[in-house]
Amino acid sequence: MTEARYDVIAIGNAIVDVMSPCNDELIEELGLNKGGMTLVDTDRARELYDAMGPAREISGGSAANTLAGLSALGAQCAFIGQVADDQLGEVFAHDIRAVGIDFDTPVRPTKNTDTDPPTARCLIFVTPDAQRTMNTFLGASQFLPPATLNAEAVAAAKILYLEGYLWDPEEPRAAMRRAIEAARGAGRKVAFTLSEVFVIDRHGDDFRALIEDGLIDILFANHTELEALTGTSDFEAGIAALDGKVPVLVVTRSAEGAVAVANGERAEVAAEPIEQVVDTTGAGDLFAAGFLYGHVNGEPLERCLRRGAIAAAEVISHYGARPEADLKALMAEKLG
Amino acid sequence: MTEARYDVIAIGNAIVDVMSPCNDELIEELGLNKGGMTLVDTDRARELYDAMGPAREISGGSAANTLAGLSALGAQCAFIGQVADDQLGEVFAHDIRAVGIDFDTPVRPTKNTDTDPPTARCLIFVTPDAQRTMNTFLGASQFLPPATLNAEAVAAAKILYLEGYLWDPEEPRAAMRRAIEAARGAGRKVAFTLSEVFVIDRHGDDFRALIEDGLIDILFANHTELEALTGTSDFEAGIAALDGKVPVLVVTRSAEGAVAVANGERAEVAAEPIEQVVDTTGAGDLFAAGFLYGHVNGEPLERCLRRGAIAAAEVISHYGARPEADLKALMAEKLG
Numbered sequence: 001m002t003e004a005r006y007d008v009i010a011i012g013n014a015i016v017d018v019m020s021p022c023n024d025e026l027i028e029e030l031g032l033n034k035g036g037m038t039l040v041d042t043d044r045a046r047e048l049y050d051a052m053g054p055a056r057e058i059s060g061g062s063a064a065n066t067l068a069g070l071s072a073l074g075a076q077c078a079f080i081g082q083v084a085d086d087q088l089g090e091v092f093a094h095d096i097r098a099v100g101i102d103f104d105t106p107v108r109p110t111k112n113t114d115t116d117p118p119t120a121r122c123l124i125f126v127t128p129d130a131q132r133t134m135n136t137f138l139g140a141s142q143f144l145p146p147a148t149l150n151a152e153a154v155a156a157a158k159i160l161y162l163e164g165y166l167w168d169p170e171e172p173r174a175a176m177r178r179a180i181e182a183a184r185g186a187g188r189k190v191a192f193t194l195s196e197v198f199v200i201d202r203h204g205d206d207f208r209a210l211i212e213d214g215l216i217d218i219l220f221a222n223h224t225e226l227e228a229l230t231g232t233s234d235f236e237a238g239i240a241a242l243d244g245k246v247p248v249l250v251v252t253r254s255a256e257g258a259v260a261v262a263n264g265e266r267a268e269v270a271a272e273p274i275e276q277v278v279d280t281t282g283a284g285d286l287f288a289a290g291f292l293y294g295h296v297n298g299e300p301l302e303r304c305l306r307r308g309a310i311a312a313a314e315v316i317s318h319y320g321a322r323p324e325a326d327l328k329a330l331m332a333e334k335l336g
Numbered sequence: 337m338t339e340a341r342y343d344v345i346a347i348g349n350a351i352v353d354v355m356s357p358c359n360d361e362l363i364e365e366l367g368l369n370k371g372g373m374t375l376v377d378t379d380r381a382r383e384l385y386d387a388m389g390p391a392r393e394i395s396g397g398s399a400a401n402t403l404a405g406l407s408a409l410g411a412q413c414a415f416i417g418q419v420a421d422d423q424l425g426e427v428f429a430h431d432i433r434a435v436g437i438d439f440d441t442p443v444r445p446t447k448n449t450d451t452d453p454p455t456a457r458c459l460i461f462v463t464p465d466a467q468r469t470m471n472t473f474l475g476a477s478q479f480l481p482p483a484t485l486n487a488e489a490v491a492a493a494k495i496l497y498l499e500g501y502l503w504d505p506e507e508p509r510a511a512m513r514r515a516i517e518a519a520r521g522a523g524r525k526v527a528f529t530l531s532e533v534f535v536i537d538r539h540g541d542d543f544r545a546l547i548e549d550g551l552i553d554i555l556f557a558n559h560t561e562l563e564a565l566t567g568t569s570d571f572e573a574g575i576a577a578l579d580g581k582v583p584v585l586v587v588t589r590s591a592e593g594a595v596a597v598a599n600g601e602r603a604e605v606a607a608e609p610i611e612q613v614v615d616t617t618g619a620g621d622l623f624a625a626g627f628l629y630g631h632v633n634g635e636p637l638e639r640c641l642r643r644g645a646i647a648a649a650e651v652i653s654h655y656g657a658r659p660e661a662d663l664k665a666l667m668a669e670k671l672g
Contacts, residue, residue, distance in 0.1 A: 020434075021660075054404070054431040054658060057393035068390070087423040087454070095390040098356075118423065322390060324357075 002156070004188075006102070007075040007296045009157035011176055012063025013141045013166055014081035014105075015120040016088045017281065019132075019319055020055040022125045027133055032125060037134040037165070037196050040123070045137040048123050057088070058320040059095035060122055061141075062195060063163035065282045065321045069289025069311050071099045072327040075296065078102040078153055080179075082172075084140035085110040088119035095322075106148055108140045117143065130277040130316065142169035146178050154179045155186035158296055159218070161288075164195030167203050180215055191218035193288055200228040211245050218248040218295065220288050226251050248295070250308070252287050258308060260291070260301050269305035272313035272334075282321025286311040290331075303335065310334055338492070340524075342438070343411040343632045345493035347512055348399025349477045349502055350417035350441075351456040352424045353617065355468075355655055356391040358461045363469055368461060373470040373501070373532050376459070381473040384459050393424070394656040395431035396458055397477075398531060399499035401618045401657045405625025405647050407435045408663040411632065414438040414489055416515075418508075420476035421446040424455035431658075442484055444476045453479065466613040466652065478505035482514050490515045491522035494632055495554070497624075500531030503539050516551055527554035529624055536564040547581050554584040554631065556624050562587050584631070586644070588623050594644060596627070596637050605641035608649035608670075618657025622647040626667075639671065646670055 027034050030051055040048065067077040079096055083089030085107045096103045110116045120141035125133045144166070154160055160183040166172040183190050192210070194200055200207065207229060210216050219242070227233050230241040235251075239261060242249050248262040257270040290311035294304030314325050363370050366387055376384065403413040415432055419425030421443045432439045446452045456477035461469045480502070490496055496519040502508040519526050528546070530536055536543065543565060546552050555578070563569050566577040571587075575597060578585050584598040593606040626647035630640030650661050 049430060052430075052434065054395065054434045055427075056656065057427060059390065091391075091393060094385060094388075098388065098390045320392065 004156060004158045005076065006078050006153070006157035008067065008070055008159045008161050008292060009078040009080065009154055010063040010067050010161040010163070011080045011144070011166060011172065011179055012163040013061045013120055013136070013138065014064065014083045014092050015061040015122050015136065015141060016092050017058050017060035017122045017124050017321060018049070018052070018055045019058060019124045019126060019279070019281070020053045022053060022127060024127055026051065027125060027127060032133045032135065034127070034133050035131050037136060037198070040135045040137050042137065045121070045123065045135070048135050052123060052125065056319065057091065058322065059092050060282070060321045061092070062165055062193065062285050063161055064096055065285035066161060066289045066292070067101050068096070068099050068322040069286045069327060070293055071101050072323050073289070073293040073331070074328060075293055078157065080105050080144070080150065082108055082140050082144040084108050084117060084119045086118050088121060089140070092119060104150065105144070108143060124281055126279045126281070126319070130280050132279060132281040134281070138169065142172060144172040144175050146171060146175040149175045149178050151178065151182040154182040155188065157183070157188060159189045159191050159292065161191045161292070162193070164193055164199045164207070167206065168199055184215065189217040190215055191220070191292065192216045193220035193284070194225040194229060197224055197228045200225060204229060211242070216246055218250070218292075219246045220250050220284070222252045222254070222284060250288070250291055250305075252284055254283075258287065258305055260305050262301050265301055267302040267305055269302065269309050272309040274313045274317050277316050279319045280316045282315045283312045285321060286315040286323065306335060307331060340492060340494045341412070342414050342489070342493035344403065344406055344495045344497050344628060345414040345416065345490055346399040346403050346497040346499070347416045347480070347502060347508065347515055348499040349397045349456055349472075349474065350400065350419045350428050351397040351458050351472065351477060352428050353394050353396035353458045353460050353657060354385070354388070354391045355394060355460045355462060355615070355617070356389045358389060358463060360463055362387065363461060363463060368469045368471065370463070370469050371467050373472060373534070376471045376473050378473065381457070381459065381471070384471050388459060388461065392655065393427065394658065395428050396618070396657045397428075398501055398529065398621050399497055400432055401621035402497065402625045402628070403437050404432070404435050404658040405622045405663060406629055407437050408659050409625070409629040409667070410664060411629055414493065416441050416480070416486065418444055418476050418480040420444050420453060420455045422454050424457060425476070428455060440486065441480070444479060460617055462615045462617070462655070466616050468615060468617040470617070474505065478508060480508040480511050482507060482511040485511045485514050487514065487518035490518040491524065493519070493524060495525045495527050495628065497527045497628070498529070500529055500535045500543070503542065504535055520551065525553040526551055527556070527628065528552045529556040529620070530561040530565060533560055533564045536561060540565060547578070552582055554586070554628070555582045556586050556588075556620070558588045558590070558620060586624070586627055588620055590619075594623065594641055596641050598637050601637055603638040603641055605638065605645050608645040610649045610653050613652050615655045616652045618651045619648045621657060622651040622659065642671060643667060
């Protein structure tokens, strides 16, 4: 196995978040799936945007957010994802490169602005309880062509991190399967985040097969995703169901903290206390960032979880799913 | 004079702000004009964006920010400004309409993305002292054609508010001159903000002529702009120089508060105390919003100033140049 060039390479949706505060009445009026992520088409995206208050645009995308956290902590990272040749694509590419992440997936050309898909955006309504309700227009992001996958870069990363959301569209799914092969062929680890219950409803069989085939080394889930994947609403039974099948399992439980089980060892962590939860967008993404940073550096399981909890707490204390504080300094202060 | 449909109609740059925190070393390294606004061309904008950290995009534009504040307070407003047919143009239009402001300036078509100017953006570097350093790429904003000016809408507003920044490019200057005529013809008031010293350096003679001709009813300036306009560094002498020539003069002095002189009456206000200044972008714009809201409702001069100070304090307590808190409730709480 050659020396790794990256700590983590991720394949994910290349999305710009369009975020706006709103009240619960609007969530109801628009018939939104509060707290969830719903895919929307052009017309619905237009309708929701028209109903949305003034917004701010901040780069997002689940795996991309995780990399932003990893990079802030000092990890070497690369991102694979599809943007279009438009202004939001420039914004996404700028923001990810600006934190030192390699991003060289070729831009998808926009020949006809009426028919070619634009860069993905996620319309996020944030209610006063800090809950985020996401409505994603995937646009170009769903057309990540397997043929352009940089298998050499995948093979050069210690961990390949995959976002469940992106398992839904066909092209990226094929690209991810190819990436798993490339990582495996190079003796690398594969980490996977389940992302959302609806993805498991649609592709749970794929995920279970990947797990049975021993292709997932590190699995991230929240408690409802664990339930959807294992078919049991009993938390401990859910964890037991994956015992021995996934070398490292990390399950987050929002305000109740998180649990990790790795090769027989188990650790738990409470949620990091914070003054005010402002916007929960990116909580899981940043938990994964903190955990992976510890993991890739061979730290004890509990310390990996603590890093996850600290990173998640930082990102929910402000608008936007990418860290704003100096995560490295924050962790040095909290963990010594 | 027919019944007014709007309290304030404004002509201004239609800009999306691209904001990022940075340290003073970067300001120095990039040779930026700290605290000021500098116009940049395509190449310089590219260079600065490449050097900028991860950013967030929030609609801006001086006069547009002022209207956003006025609208939040309950005023009826309309905006005139030029966006291109692109994603940032959509963002700008959405954000201004989302707060209830009429905005019907026809979008400038983008036939060729390589040669047609895109929507204006302002690259804003925010240093730890909360100072904002603005670098504006004007793009489509400088091509506001006088021919498309909605003179009927101008005539239907109690106050026409003009942004000095936009006096610099030729087409908008002609449009503004036409708007002044339309407002005057309908017996309406004209308010003008001087915006920046460099604008006065270039167009001070125009401004002084407008004032001498009695075409400016309400003039907004900060103390350095007052100095540039009147040619005296003595604050009181500067105010005296405009005495009797401008019915209402409002001069802001950052942390030292503001002064207004109206038809012989004078009032002063201290800066509104706030916990932490985060980003001073939009301070002057929101001061103008608060003041104009009071003025258009016939409130006493001191109360107009207090409204200005409260609105400015809100906007500098967070990132972005448009209000986030409920300004109406905030003023009710502070002013009774």
